[in-house]
Every structure is written in C-alpha cells, then in structure tokens.
C-alpha cells in the first residue's frame with residue numbers, strides 16, 4: 001500500500017506575521033490616517049503590541065470589536081459604529097479599513113458597508129474622511145502581502161489622472177523609517193520631487209511630545225496620493241513583486257505612468273541599479289557625495305574581506321529583504337547557505353538566483369513558506385557562522401551559539417530597529433560594519449587568549 005503523504009503540517013514558530021498587520025503599517029504612513037481593523041479586539045491588541053515594541057512609538061489601531069453574535073449576524077453595525085467613533089475622536093483625513101480572519105470567514109461585504117456608511121454621513125451633512133478598504137485574510141498571506149495590498153488599495157481608491165506633473169512616485173516597500181528619510185535625501189539630491197508611499201518616517205519614529213497627539217504629524221498627504229496618476233514615472237522596490245498587481249502596476253495600467261521595478265537597494269549592485277534609474281529619470285549624474293560613499297564602501301569591502309570570506313550565513317525574513325541581503329552578503333564574500341521566508345509569493349527562488357548567479361559557486365538552499373521549525377532542521381547540517389534576520393530567529397541563533405545580525409522587522413530584543421539604515425551605499429556600509437564586528441566579537445569571545453589587537 002502506498003504510504004499516505006502528510007497533507008497538513010502545522011506552523012511552528014512562524015517566520016511571518018499577520019496580514020492585516022502589514023496593512024496597518026502601510027496606513028500609518030498616510031497623513032492624518034487611522035488604521036481600522038474590522039474584526040475582534042484581540043487582533044488589534046496583538047498588532048499594536050508587535051508594532052509598538054519595534055518602533056517604541058504609540059500605535060492606535062481602531063477596531064470594530066466583534067463578539068460571538070457578530071460572527072453569526074455579521075459585523076456591519078459595529079463597523080459603522082466604530083467608524084463614527086473614530087471620526088468623532090480623531091477627526092482623521094482617512095480611515096484605512098483592513099479585514100481580519102473572522103470578518104473574511106463570515107463574509108462581510110466591507111465595500112458595500114462603507115458605501116452605506118458614506119451615504120448615511122452624506123444625508124446627515126457631516127464631513128467624512130476618505131475611506132479605503134483592503135481585504136486581508138491572514139489565513140492566506142503574510143504581513144508583506146497585506147502591506148503591498150494596502151498600498152495598492154490606497155492608490156486604486158484615491159489616485160486620479162490628469163495632465164502630467166513634475167514629480168515621481170516611489171514605492172519602497174516595507175523599509176525602516178530611517179531608510180525612508182535616506183530615500184528622501186537621495187531623491188532630493190537628484191533635484192527630483194517625489195511622493196513616497198507609504199511614509200511612516202515621522203509617524204513611527206517621531207519626536208518626544210509634551211502632549212499626546214492622537215494622530216502624529218507626518219505621512220504621505222492624501223492630496224499627494226490623489227496626484228499619483230499624474231507622475232512622470234514610478235519606481236517600486238521588490239524583485240519578488242512579479243506575481244502581484246502592485247500600486248505601480250495599477251498606475252501604469254490605469255493612467256499610463258511608467259513603472260520601473262528594481263530590487264530593494266541593499267548592497268552595492270542593487271544600489272547601483274537604483275542610482276542608475278535616478279540618473280536616467282533626472283538626467284543628471286549621481287552627486288559626488290554618493291560616489292564618495294560608494295568608493296568608501298568598496299574600500300571597506302577590501303579591508304573586511306579577510307574577516308568575512310568563506311563565512312556561512314542563514315538569511316530569513318520577508319522575501320525582498322532576504323533577496324537584498326543575499327545579494328549584499330554574496331558581494332562581500334559570505335556564502336548564504338539558506339535563504340528562507342515565511343511568504344510564498346512564487347518568485348523567491350528566481351530572485352535569489354538573479355542576485356547570486358555568476359558570483360557564488362554553491363547555490364544557497366531557498367525555502368519559502370518556511371517556519372523556524374523548518375529552518376532549524378535545515379541548518380543542522382549547514383554549520384552557519386551567522387544568522388541575519390529579525391528577532392524571531394534569536395532562539396535558534398542562541399541554540400546554535402552564533403551571532404544574530406538583527407535587521408528588518410520585528411526587532412523586539414534590541415533598541416533602534418526603526419533607525420537601522422539598510423538601503424543605499426550608506427546602508428550597505430552600516431550592515432558591513434555590523435556583520436564584520438559581530439564575527440570578530442564571536443571569535444574574540446571564543447578565544448582562550450583574550451587578544452585585543454588584530
């Protein structure tokens with residue numbers, strides 16, 4: 001008799017986060033917006049806890065707070081009541097409504113409920129914020145899909161066409177607030193006007209305030225999003241977006257805005273591609289300050305080569321971050337032995353091949369739809385020297401006795417995750433120094449000599 005294949009295997013220590021969590025992060029990058037979860041209270045509490053402990057900032061997420069009876073009779077009444085409360089308390093310019101597992105399972109028709117809500121508001125003559133909805137069932141997708149789908153929903157539901165204007169759109173994906181600030185700096189040094197969506201560089205990394213602001217300053221203005229259909233072009237980061245209809249692709253098909261998709265600019269080659277795109281769009285060469293950053297980076301590659309060459313790394317996290325990091329590690333002489341993600345976008349294997357081909361002699365193992373149970377089994381025979389990823393990999397790094405280089409999200413056991421610069425030549429320099437020093441520190445700790453000079 002043929003052995004029955006095990007059809008279902010539970011996820012153990014997931015290497016991904018909940019889909020509407022990504023949507024809430026994207027909504028948080030819009031000026032005056034309040035993220036709103038249509039579901040039960042616990043979803044909002046979990047997401048707030050996760051986001052706050054990484055960014056160390058307050059994070060309000062409204063909820064329709066459904067209970068058992070709503071699972072039977074539907075959540076429309078609670079959703080409308082919740083929207084009304086949010087309008088009264090926050091006076092938002094936009095509310096981003098993301099669904100949850102519960103409301104997707106019971107089948108609430110959120111677009112219809114929002115239409116009813118809008119027409120009720122209109123009849124009463126009350127001012128209404130923009131309402132954007134996105135479908136984010138967490139049982140089919142990850143926080144990154146939720147993030148990208150929320151960005152697309154915002155553009156789909158708000159952007160308008162018209163005469164072209166002199167600016168570009170930039171869709172960076174889920175990078176850090178410090179990365180977004182660096183992107184503004186780079187683009188403005190090319191004398192380009194730019195709308196970055198989303199922009200949580202202030203809303204999730206703001207100053208200390210004497211008075212609590214219900215909605216923090218910052219974010220992409222709704223007025224700028226409305227003009228995105230009139231941009232000279234769009235740049236979107238993400239080699240793994242090939243299988244998705246993204247905000248950039250939507251603007252291209254609806255309004256004819258040319259979309260350049262490039263890899264997230266992590267490391268030398270991916271950053272070179274970003275700068276080349278900016279040179280072509282702006283018609284001016286890269287400013288000297290960045291050429292000097294690039295030159296210093298290459299110099300440090302040479303300086304550090306003896307410490308990193310041949311070291312073996314496990315890289316994990318969201319697909320585009322892992323692809324960028326793999327590209328960078330490959331450039332500096334580290335062998336990525338395992339590239340793993342909890343996502344299953346369909347392009348991961350190909351993306352890793354694109355950034356390693358012709359440089360590595362041994363291809364890394366590439367695992368999508370992985371959890372930390374799978375990763376732990378895979379690494380048993382791989383003998384990695386370092387792990388590169390978010391804090392959820394710490395128990396495994398500790399068990400293996402190797403350094404964990406914390407990047408991306410979530411970073412719950414260190415301070416400053418929001419201030420890590422991953423992108424550009426500056427980000428590559430930062431990553432290089434962090435990785436090399438972690439390797440040296442490990443060697444020093446393991447040494448019986450206690451040397452203090454290299």
Ligand code: SF4
Pocket residue numbers: 018019020039042043044046099100101102138139
């Ligand atoms: S996985 Fe589903 S039930 Fe759990 S927090 Fe996310 S949306 Fe809520």
